[in-house]
Amino acid sequence: MEKIIAGKSIAVNEEGYLTRFDQWDENIGETLAGEANIQLSPRHWEVLTYLQNEFKKEVPLSIRKVGKSGVVDIKEFYQLFPVAPLKTATKIAGIPKPASCI
Amino acid sequence: MNNNNGEIKKMMIILSKGTLENVYAAFVLANGARMEGIEAEMFFTFFGLEAIHKKKLSHLHVATVGNPAMHMPTMLGGLPGVEALATSMMKKEMEKIDMPGVEEFLEILTASGVKLWACKLAMDMFHYKKEDMYEGIGDVITVGDFYKKSAGEGTQMLFI
Numbered sequence: 001m002e003k004i005i006a007g008k009s010i011a012v013n014e015e016g017y018l019t020r021f022d023q024w025d026e027n028i029g030e031t032l033a034g035e036a037n038i039q040l041s042p043r044h045w046e047v048l049t050y051l052q053n054e055f056k057k058e059v060p061l062s063i064r065k066v067g068k069s070g071v072v073d074i075k076e077f078y079q080l081f082p083v084a085p086l087k088t089a090t091k092i093a094g095i096p097k098p099a100s101c102i
Numbered sequence: 103m104n105n106n107n108g109e110i111k112k113m114m115i116i117l118s119k120g121t122l123e124n125v126y127a128a129f130v131l132a133n134g135a136r137m138e139g140i141e142a143e144m145f146f147t148f149f150g151l152e153a154i155h156k157k158k159l160s161h162l163h164v165a166t167v168g169n170p171a172m173h174m175p176t177m178l179g180g181l182p183g184v185e186a187l188a189t190s191m192m193k194k195e196m197e198k199i200d201m202p203g204v205e206e207f208l209e210i211l212t213a214s215g216v217k218l219w220a221c222k223l224a225m226d227m228f229h230y231k232k233e234d235m236y237e238g239i240g241d242v243i244t245v246g247d248f249y250k251k252s253a254g255e256g257t258q259m260l261f262i
Contacts, residue, residue, distance in 0.1 A: 062200055063137060064210060074213035084139035101134055102201060102210075 006031040017090070017097050021055070024094030032092045036083070040092075044080055047072050048093045055095040061086060062100035111256030112141040114248070117150035119262060122162045122189060122204075125153040126196070128262045129207045136214040144211075145248045146239075147221035150262075151228060154220060154236040159204045163189045205236075212238035219243045219251075 003012045006027040011019045016032075018024055029048065033040045040048075050071040054061055063086055067074040081088045090097055113135040117128040128144065135142040152158045166172055166179035166188050178184060193203075202210060212218065218239040220232070225242050232242055243251075252259060 063133065063214070064200055064202055064206075067210065067213070074210055078136075078214055084137060086137055087139075100200075101130055 015091075015097065018094040021052075021094050028094060029092050032094075036081075036088050036092065038081065038088070038092070041080075043072075043076075047077065047080060047089060051089055051093045052095060055090075055093070060100060061090065061098040062102050064102055106256050109256050110135075110140050110258050112143070112252070112254060112258070114143050114145070114252045114257060114259040116145045116147060116248075116259070116261045117153060118148045120149035120152035120158075120162060121165045122192065123164050124262050125150070125162055125204060126201070126207075128153075129204075129211060131260065131262075132211055132216045133207070133214060136211075136216060141215075142211075143217040143219065143248075143251060145219045145221060145243075145245075147224045148227075151220060151224055151230060151235075153204060154208065154218060154239055155230065155234055156236060157234070159208070159236065162204060164192050208236055208238055217251075219248060221245070221248075 001012060001014070002009045003016065004010070008023070008028070010023050010028065013019050018028075030040060033044070038044070050069060051061065051066075054065075059065070063074060063077075066072065066077055066086065072080070077085045077089075086098055086100075113132065115128050115132050117125065119125070128150075132142040132144055146154050152162060163185050166174055166185045167176055169179075172179065172188070174184075174188075208218070218236070220235055220239055220242045222242050222244050225231075232239075
Protein backbone atom coordinates (compact mmCIF):
# COMPACT_ATOMS: atom_id res chain seq x y z
CA MET A 1 0.00 0.00 0.00
CA GLU A 2 0.98 3.63 -0.45
CA LYS A 3 1.15 6.37 2.16
CA ILE A 4 1.85 10.07 1.72
CA ILE A 5 4.93 10.84 3.85
CA ALA A 6 6.60 14.26 3.71
CA GLY A 7 4.62 15.04 0.56
CA LYS A 8 5.64 11.90 -1.31
CA SER A 9 3.75 8.71 -2.07
CA ILE A 10 5.75 5.95 -0.35
CA ALA A 11 5.27 2.16 -0.41
CA VAL A 12 4.62 0.85 3.11
CA ASN A 13 3.30 -2.37 4.65
CA GLU A 14 0.22 -2.61 6.87
CA GLU A 15 2.28 -1.63 9.94
CA GLY A 16 3.65 1.47 8.24
CA TYR A 17 7.18 0.15 7.56
CA LEU A 18 8.71 1.22 4.25
CA THR A 19 8.86 -1.67 1.82
CA ARG A 20 11.34 0.09 -0.48
CA PHE A 21 14.39 1.49 1.32
CA ASP A 22 15.41 3.38 -1.84
CA GLN A 23 12.36 5.63 -1.29
CA TRP A 24 13.64 6.70 2.15
CA ASP A 25 15.23 10.12 2.71
CA GLU A 26 15.93 12.24 5.80
CA ASN A 27 12.65 14.16 5.46
CA ILE A 28 10.76 10.90 5.60
CA GLY A 29 12.78 9.91 8.67
CA GLU A 30 11.91 13.22 10.36
CA THR A 31 8.22 12.81 9.53
CA LEU A 32 8.06 9.21 10.78
CA ALA A 33 9.90 10.27 13.95
CA GLY A 34 7.31 13.03 14.45
CA GLU A 35 4.54 10.44 14.18
CA ALA A 36 6.28 8.53 17.00
CA ASN A 37 6.62 11.78 19.02
CA ILE A 38 10.38 11.79 18.71
CA GLN A 39 12.47 14.87 17.94
CA LEU A 40 15.58 13.58 16.17
CA SER A 41 18.93 14.71 17.62
CA PRO A 42 22.40 14.00 16.19
CA ARG A 43 22.57 10.96 18.53
CA HIS A 44 19.34 9.60 17.03
CA TRP A 45 20.83 9.98 13.57
CA GLU A 46 23.99 8.09 14.55
CA VAL A 47 21.85 5.16 15.70
CA LEU A 48 19.59 5.32 12.63
CA THR A 49 22.60 5.33 10.31
CA TYR A 50 24.07 2.34 12.15
CA LEU A 51 20.78 0.42 11.78
CA GLN A 52 20.61 1.24 8.06
CA ASN A 53 24.19 0.07 7.55
CA GLU A 54 23.45 -3.21 9.31
CA PHE A 55 20.39 -3.62 7.09
CA LYS A 56 22.50 -3.00 3.97
CA LYS A 57 24.94 -5.66 5.20
CA GLU A 58 21.92 -7.96 5.72
CA VAL A 59 22.76 -8.47 9.40
CA PRO A 60 19.65 -9.47 11.42
CA LEU A 61 19.06 -6.91 14.16
CA SER A 62 18.39 -7.61 17.83
CA ILE A 63 18.48 -5.53 21.00
CA ARG A 64 21.55 -7.50 22.07
CA LYS A 65 23.43 -6.69 18.84
CA VAL A 66 22.53 -3.00 19.08
CA GLY A 67 23.77 -3.00 22.69
CA LYS A 68 27.09 -4.53 21.63
CA SER A 69 27.51 -2.30 18.58
CA GLY A 70 29.64 0.31 20.32
CA VAL A 71 27.32 2.92 18.76
CA VAL A 72 24.78 3.01 21.58
CA ASP A 73 24.17 0.96 24.72
CA ILE A 74 20.79 -0.52 25.54
CA LYS A 75 19.98 2.04 28.21
CA GLU A 76 20.59 4.97 25.88
CA PHE A 77 18.75 3.20 23.06
CA TYR A 78 15.66 3.14 25.31
CA GLN A 79 16.22 6.79 26.22
CA LEU A 80 16.40 7.82 22.56
CA PHE A 81 13.43 5.70 21.46
CA PRO A 82 11.49 5.13 24.70
CA VAL A 83 8.60 3.08 23.33
CA ALA A 84 9.64 -0.17 21.62
CA PRO A 85 13.07 1.14 20.52
CA LEU A 86 14.02 -1.43 17.90
CA LYS A 87 10.57 -1.36 16.25
CA THR A 88 10.38 2.43 16.32
CA ALA A 89 13.95 3.09 15.20
CA THR A 90 13.76 0.65 12.29
CA LYS A 91 10.50 2.22 11.14
CA ILE A 92 12.05 5.71 11.19
CA ALA A 93 15.15 4.35 9.41
CA GLY A 94 12.96 2.99 6.61
CA ILE A 95 14.08 -0.61 7.08
CA PRO A 96 12.02 -3.76 7.89
CA LYS A 97 10.85 -4.55 11.41
CA PRO A 98 13.30 -7.07 12.93
CA ALA A 99 11.83 -10.50 13.55
CA SER A 100 14.01 -11.05 16.63
CA CYS A 101 12.66 -12.10 20.05
CA ILE A 102 15.71 -10.77 21.92
CA MET B 103 -15.21 -2.35 33.03
CA ASN B 104 -12.21 -2.55 30.80
CA ASN B 105 -12.14 0.14 28.15
CA ASN B 106 -8.56 -0.25 26.94
CA ASN B 107 -9.46 -2.85 24.27
CA GLY B 108 -7.48 -5.51 26.14
CA GLU B 109 -4.17 -3.85 25.30
CA ILE B 110 -1.36 -5.10 27.54
CA LYS B 111 0.40 -2.23 29.28
CA LYS B 112 2.37 -4.01 31.98
CA MET B 113 3.60 -7.58 32.46
CA MET B 114 4.20 -8.78 36.01
CA ILE B 115 6.24 -11.97 35.74
CA ILE B 116 6.73 -14.23 38.75
CA LEU B 117 9.64 -16.66 38.45
CA SER B 118 9.51 -19.50 40.96
CA LYS B 119 11.87 -21.96 39.25
CA GLY B 120 15.64 -22.05 38.90
CA THR B 121 16.02 -24.35 35.91
CA LEU B 122 17.68 -22.71 32.93
CA GLU B 123 14.76 -23.22 30.55
CA ASN B 124 12.30 -21.57 32.93
CA VAL B 125 14.64 -18.69 33.71
CA TYR B 126 15.14 -18.03 30.00
CA ALA B 127 11.39 -18.22 29.35
CA ALA B 128 10.79 -15.55 31.98
CA PHE B 129 13.66 -13.35 30.75
CA VAL B 130 12.60 -13.57 27.09
CA LEU B 131 9.02 -12.66 28.03
CA ALA B 132 10.14 -9.68 30.13
CA ASN B 133 12.58 -8.42 27.51
CA GLY B 134 10.04 -9.05 24.74
CA ALA B 135 7.52 -6.91 26.59
CA ARG B 136 9.95 -3.98 26.79
CA MET B 137 10.78 -4.40 23.09
CA GLU B 138 7.07 -3.88 22.36
CA GLY B 139 6.80 -0.82 24.58
CA ILE B 140 5.14 -2.75 27.42
CA GLU B 141 6.32 -2.21 31.00
CA ALA B 142 7.71 -5.29 32.76
CA GLU B 143 8.49 -6.22 36.34
CA MET B 144 9.78 -9.53 37.68
CA PHE B 145 9.30 -11.11 41.09
CA PHE B 146 11.82 -13.80 41.97
CA THR B 147 10.60 -16.30 44.53
CA PHE B 148 11.65 -19.73 45.82
CA PHE B 149 14.07 -21.35 43.34
CA GLY B 150 13.62 -18.44 40.96
CA LEU B 151 15.95 -16.55 43.35
CA GLU B 152 18.85 -18.58 41.93
CA ALA B 153 18.54 -16.52 38.73
CA ILE B 154 19.53 -13.37 40.65
CA HIS B 155 21.89 -14.94 43.20
CA LYS B 156 25.39 -13.68 42.33
CA LYS B 157 27.15 -16.98 43.01
CA LYS B 158 24.50 -19.19 41.42
CA LEU B 159 23.19 -17.34 38.41
CA SER B 160 25.99 -18.50 36.11
CA HIS B 161 25.58 -22.13 37.12
CA LEU B 162 21.93 -22.82 36.35
CA HIS B 163 21.09 -26.15 34.73
CA VAL B 164 18.40 -27.59 32.53
CA ALA B 165 16.35 -30.35 34.20
CA THR B 166 17.06 -33.77 32.72
CA VAL B 167 14.96 -35.70 35.21
CA GLY B 168 11.19 -35.42 35.29
CA ASN B 169 11.13 -33.65 31.95
CA PRO B 170 9.51 -35.92 29.33
CA ALA B 171 10.24 -33.40 26.56
CA MET B 172 13.97 -34.10 26.97
CA HIS B 173 13.25 -37.55 25.46
CA MET B 174 15.76 -39.06 27.81
CA PRO B 175 15.00 -42.00 30.10
CA THR B 176 14.66 -40.78 33.70
CA MET B 177 17.32 -43.25 34.89
CA LEU B 178 19.80 -41.89 32.34
CA GLY B 179 18.96 -38.27 33.16
CA GLY B 180 19.92 -38.92 36.76
CA LEU B 181 23.41 -40.25 36.04
CA PRO B 182 26.35 -38.07 37.10
CA GLY B 183 27.32 -35.52 34.48
CA VAL B 184 24.26 -35.93 32.27
CA GLU B 185 22.61 -32.75 33.49
CA ALA B 186 25.86 -30.81 32.98
CA LEU B 187 26.23 -32.23 29.47
CA ALA B 188 22.65 -31.37 28.51
CA THR B 189 23.15 -27.88 29.94
CA SER B 190 26.34 -27.24 28.00
CA MET B 191 24.67 -28.47 24.79
CA MET B 192 21.72 -26.18 25.38
CA LYS B 193 23.97 -23.20 26.12
CA LYS B 194 25.83 -23.79 22.84
CA GLU B 195 22.56 -23.83 20.90
CA MET B 196 21.42 -20.68 22.67
CA GLU B 197 24.61 -18.81 21.81
CA LYS B 198 23.99 -19.75 18.15
CA ILE B 199 20.62 -17.99 18.20
CA ASP B 200 22.12 -14.91 19.88
CA MET B 201 20.72 -15.72 23.33
CA PRO B 202 22.78 -14.03 26.05
CA GLY B 203 24.02 -15.77 29.19
CA VAL B 204 22.08 -15.26 32.44
CA GLU B 205 24.23 -12.40 33.76
CA GLU B 206 24.30 -10.55 30.44
CA PHE B 207 20.56 -11.09 30.14
CA LEU B 208 20.05 -9.48 33.57
CA GLU B 209 22.09 -6.50 32.39
CA ILE B 210 19.95 -6.23 29.25
CA LEU B 211 16.77 -6.42 31.34
CA THR B 212 17.81 -3.69 33.79
CA ALA B 213 19.11 -1.46 30.97
CA SER B 214 15.75 -1.94 29.25
CA GLY B 215 13.90 -0.73 32.33
CA VAL B 216 12.64 -4.07 33.67
CA LYS B 217 12.24 -3.84 37.45
CA LEU B 218 13.54 -6.84 39.38
CA TRP B 219 12.20 -7.69 42.84
CA ALA B 220 13.23 -10.45 45.26
CA CYS B 221 10.63 -12.19 47.43
CA LYS B 222 11.19 -11.51 51.12
CA LEU B 223 9.69 -14.78 52.32
CA ALA B 224 11.88 -16.90 50.04
CA MET B 225 14.97 -14.80 50.84
CA ASP B 226 14.38 -15.46 54.56
CA MET B 227 13.78 -19.15 53.92
CA PHE B 228 17.04 -19.61 51.98
CA HIS B 229 18.95 -17.26 54.37
CA TYR B 230 19.93 -15.00 51.46
CA LYS B 231 20.88 -11.37 52.07
CA LYS B 232 20.36 -8.53 49.62
CA GLU B 233 24.18 -8.32 49.20
CA ASP B 234 24.14 -11.90 47.88
CA MET B 235 21.94 -10.85 45.01
CA TYR B 236 22.61 -9.23 41.62
CA GLU B 237 23.17 -5.47 42.07
CA GLY B 238 20.49 -4.55 39.55
CA ILE B 239 17.60 -5.76 41.71
CA GLY B 240 15.28 -3.09 43.03
CA ASP B 241 14.57 -4.37 46.50
CA VAL B 242 13.42 -7.27 48.64
CA ILE B 243 9.63 -7.02 48.84
CA THR B 244 6.58 -8.91 50.08
CA VAL B 245 3.89 -10.42 47.92
CA GLY B 246 1.61 -7.60 49.03
CA ASP B 247 4.09 -5.02 47.75
CA PHE B 248 4.21 -6.85 44.45
CA TYR B 249 0.43 -6.75 44.10
CA LYS B 250 0.48 -3.01 44.80
CA LYS B 251 3.04 -2.53 42.03
CA SER B 252 0.74 -4.46 39.70
CA ALA B 253 -2.05 -1.88 39.97
CA GLY B 254 -3.31 -0.27 36.81
CA GLU B 255 -5.31 -0.98 33.70
CA GLY B 256 -3.86 -3.44 31.22
CA THR B 257 -1.65 -5.30 33.72
CA GLN B 258 -1.15 -9.02 33.14
CA MET B 259 0.40 -11.40 35.64
CA LEU B 260 2.31 -14.52 34.76
CA PHE B 261 3.56 -17.31 37.03
CA ILE B 262 6.47 -19.43 35.87
